Amino acid sequence: MAMATTLLNAGSVSSVTQSSSSGRLSSSKSSVVGQSFSLRPLIPCKPRSSGIRCVKTGSDRKPENERTLLDNASNLLTNLLSGGNMGTMPIAEGAVSDLFGRPLFFALYDWFMQHGPVYKLAFGPKAFVVVSDPVVARHILRENAFAYDKGVLADILEPIMGKGLIPADLETWKVRRRAIVPGFHAAYLEAMVQVFDNCAERTVEKFEKLLDSAQQEGKSEIEMEMESEYSNLALDIIGLSVFNYDFGSVTRESPVIAAVYGTLSEAEHRSTFYIPYWKFPLSRWLVPRQRKFHEDLKVINDCLDDLIKRAQATRQETDVEALQQRDLTTAQDSSLLRFLVDMRGEDATNKQLRDDLMTMLIAGHETTAAVLTWATYYLAQNPDMIAKAQAEIDSVLRGRRPTLEDVKKLQYVKLIVAESLRLFPQPPLLIRRSLKPDTLPGGHKGDPNGYSIPKGVDLFISVYNLHRSPYFWDEPEKFNPERFLKAKPSDGIEKWAGFDPTRGQGALYPNEVMADFAFLPFGGGPRKCVGDQFALMESTVALAMLLQKFDVKLRGSPDEVELVTGATIHTKNGLWCKLSRRKSITNLN
Numbered sequence: 001m002a003m004a005t006t007l008l009n010a011g012s013v014s015s016v017t018q019s020s021s022s023g024r025l026s027s028s029k030s031s032v033v034g035q036s037f038s039l040r041p042l043i044p045c046k047p048r049s050s051g052i053r054c055v056k057t058g059s060d061r062k063p064e065n066e067r068t069l070l071d072n073a074s075n076l077l078t079n080l081l082s083g084g085n086m087g088t089m090p091i092a093e094g095a096v097s098d099l100f101g102r103p104l105f106f107a108l109y110d111w112f113m114q115h116g117p118v119y120k121l122a123f124g125p126k127a128f129v130v131v132s133d134p135v136v137a138r139h140i141l142r143e144n145a146f147a148y149d150k151g152v153l154a155d156i157l158e159p160i161m162g163k164g165l166i167p168a169d170l171e172t173w174k175v176r177r178r179a180i181v182p183g184f185h186a187a188y189l190e191a192m193v194q195v196f197d198n199c200a201e202r203t204v205e206k207f208e209k210l211l212d213s214a215q216q217e218g219k220s221e222i223e224m225e226m227e228s229e230y231s232n233l234a235l236d237i238i239g240l241s242v243f244n245y246d247f248g249s250v251t252r253e254s255p256v257i258a259a260v261y262g263t264l265s266e267a268e269h270r271s272t273f274y275i276p277y278w279k280f281p282l283s284r285w286l287v288p289r290q291r292k293f294h295e296d297l298k299v300i301n302d303c304l305d306d307l308i309k310r311a312q313a314t315r316q317e318t319d320v321e322a323l324q325q326r327d328l329t330t331a332q333d334s335s336l337l338r339f340l341v342d343m344r345g346e347d348a349t350n351k352q353l354r355d356d357l358m359t360m361l362i363a364g365h366e367t368t369a370a371v372l373t374w375a376t377y378y379l380a381q382n383p384d385m386i387a388k389a390q391a392e393i394d395s396v397l398r399g400r401r402p403t404l405e406d407v408k409k410l411q412y413v414k415l416i417v418a419e420s421l422r423l424f425p426q427p428p429l430l431i432r433r434s435l436k437p438d439t440l441p442g443g444h445k446g447d448p449n450g451y452s453i454p455k456g457v458d459l460f461i462s463v464y465n466l467h468r469s470p471y472f473w474d475e476p477e478k479f480n481p482e483r484f485l486k487a488k489p490s491d492g493i494e495k496w497a498g499f500d501p502t503r504g505q506g507a508l509y510p511n512e513v514m515a516d517f518a519f520l521p522f523g524g525g526p527r528k529c530v531g532d533q534f535a536l537m538e539s540t541v542a543l544a545m546l547l548q549k550f551d552v553k554l555r556g557s558p559d560e561v562e563l564v565t566g567a568t569i570h571t572k573n574g575l576w577c578k579l580s581r582r583k584s585i586t587n588l589n
């Protein structure tokens with residue numbers, strides 16, 4: 001368990017742009033991956049230099065005699081474990097020390113290139129199966145979803161989220177998922193666009209005030225740390241939309257905000273620490289960060305309990321259909337909590353409601369902030385993309401704030417959001433543990449019948465690998481929002497973007513169905529994110545409102561932006577940008 005926890009983030013700082021290791025691809029490996037796709041209508045392309053950044057690979061890799069005792073012990077265990085009942089599954093031969101000093105998912109990518117789309121990674125006494133194949137991902141997430149649970153992730157999150165959807169046991173999950181999913185109905189999303197507008201407006205106003213002050217000093221730009229700004233913005237949005245609480249974090253500080261950040265930081269720390277220290281008896285009283293964590297948790301729980309009681313005191317019993325048909329845009333409180341409390345049906349306990357709210361607070365906050373951060377990271381290096389987005393924003397919004405109908409029309413901005421999620425999926429790995437023996441889809445070289453997975457195996461579905469796979473994406477490292485517009489190639493398989501918009505059935509954003517699980521920004525199957533449309537719209541509105549008013553560029557060079565991972569991929573020292581008022585507004589006449 002401790003090892004698994006460590007694996008979530010074994011030393012995690014790295015520059016966003018690093019040297020390529022893709023020269024290590026061999027033709028036999030490409031056929032391994034290619035064959036796995038004979039099961040589906042996707043066209044495998046020949047892997048080419050991807051420019052993927054992996055630190056210690058190829059000539060960088062340490063010579064054998066420099067490997068540590070730990071590495072050798074690990075390799076021995078790897079060999080022992082290879083005789084296990086996972087058959088001929090390739091084993092990652094990388095040294096354990098390769099994992100340190102860079103995010104785990106970089107190493108997992110290297111091994112994907114070396115060993116193919118399903119391999120076993122031995123780490124200490126435990127083996128993990130790493131999956132970078134859409135067919136296998138689809139099997140685990142959708143076709144045989146209930147043969148797996150969240151494994152180590154649930155262990156880490158349960159003390160914070162209780163029986164919220166992410167760590168919940170299957171029985172609880174079924175009941176709560178049925179109650180929560182209808183809450184994200186069309187009328188709710190429409191009302192939420194106004195909440196997104198109001199919150200983004202606060203950020204715009206804050207920047208405008210700062211620019212006014214700068215102007216008085218003769219400056220035309222301000223330096224802003226955008227990751228924190230997005231974090232505040234996303235917190236305000238999640239508070240208002242999920243439980244009708246205004247954190248107001250864009251403009252002020254409060255004990256509740258401090259407690260939320262403290263709790264988020266503890267969740268992050270737990271996902272990156274070797275030992276599950278929080279499980280030690282007395283740790284709560286002896287370890288200062290544990291004491292602080294429990295104090296923070298109490299502040300948030302008290303706040304949520306109070307909000308739940310208030311919502312119950314004003315309960316208006318209704319049913320899902322009536323709520324869905326109502327216009328919520330003028331309602332005093334159109335939050336998800338209101339929906340959960342008012343809805344007819346099985347009453348949840350107050351503790352369960354609190355767990356649900358806490359889960360959505362954590363699941364919906366950092367993730368969205370990270371999407372906006374990485375979108376800005378790329379836009380700030382591409383003034384032509386900013387200009388294109390601004391032309392679209394001007395023509396759709398004509399100076400207004402976005403409505404739901406506008407969001408639908410902001411095609412290019414939506415693709416920017418999707419492309420940011422492709423390059424930086426949040427989280428980069430989906431974690432599962434097998435609850436019973438299973439057989440993965442076969443078709444790989446060496447496993448025509450599919451690998452056997454015994455009960456109790458931990459699996460990582462590497463969304464990062466899938467999203468940057470040179471087998472499915474043309475120039476996978478390149479930020480190219482318009483790649484999603486390309487259907488199957490007319491000029492040869494190498495140009496195919498791994499994506500078929502005709503399978504979308506009216507979807508507003510690229511999704512896993514269109515890409516047949518080669519694009520998985522919100523997971524897939526029954527455990528797919530409940531807030532996917534909410535998050536995509538929120539990100540689109542926030543970007544549109546900021547680009548409507550400002551130009552942005554990086555303060556330093558892109559290489560200076562270091563990344564760290566926990567549950568999400570974020571920057572080590574913030575995303576420092578220079579913001580100025582827009583130079584050119586598109587002439588709409």
Ligand code: HEM
Nearest residue numbers: 165166360363364367368426521522523527529530531535
């Ligand atoms: C860009 C923002 C977001 C991203 C990238 C994201 C991503 C994901 C992913 C990948 C999963 C599946 C995890 C797995 O299969 O192990 C998930 C689950 C979940 N997400 Fe999101 N999410 C985002 C925003 C939100 C928001 C805004 C909410 C709620 C308001 C939310 C609530 C949830 C919940 C409750 C689950 C668990 C679903 C279940 O197990 O039934 N997420 N999210």
